[in-house]
Amino acid sequence: MIVDTLDHLLENEAAYGDKIQRGLQFLKNTDFTGQAAGRHTVDEEMFYFINEYETKEAADCFWEAHRVNLDLHYILEGTERIGYSAIERLQVRDEYSAEKDAVFFTGAVESAVAASPGDLVICYPQDGHMTGIEAKQKEAVRKVVLKIKI
Known part of the structure; x- marks a missing residue:
């Protein structure tokens, strides 16, 4: 899992593979205002x-x-906490679904980051993640979740 701001990641984008670089540029160059x-x-x-x-x-x-x-979770509005755990530390709740490209787990939240507008959280296949957790209080969040085929 990588947590930073989009601007910082763009400053160091050569450190990431071509697909992630392309994704970062897409996020930078796209106006999501008004998109449904x-x-x-x-x-x-x-x-x-x-x-x-x-x-x-x-x-x-x-x-x-x-x-x-x-x-790639890119926060547009609001603040949420995103929980993180290596999948080996979680218990499988629902086996992998190819249709959803997801496996669901149970487990305690031991690590989480607060993500606010401009923040970007990159989750790899080994990264169990829990999104939508309130930071200090319930809050409306609007974000982009960019999916990049690996």
Whole structure:
């Protein structure tokens, strides 16, 4: 898992593979203002969701990880905490679904980062992540989740 701001990651984008560099540039150069919530296609290797929700207590959120796509969580509005755990430390709740490209887990939140507008969290296949956790209070969040095929 990588946590930083989009601007910082762009300053060091040569440290990342071509696909992530392309994803960072896409996030930088796209105006998401007014785009409807839901799925949007970029090309055969990238698509994204505009997600809008209110944060919740961790007990009401869920762990997930992916095998086919990297997740780049780019916060547009609001603040949420994103839990992190290596998948080996979690217990499988629902086996991998190729249709959803997701496996779901249970487990305690031992590590989490607060992500605010401009922050970017990159989740790799080995990164169990739990999104939508309230930071200091319930809050509306609007973000882009860019999916990059690996």
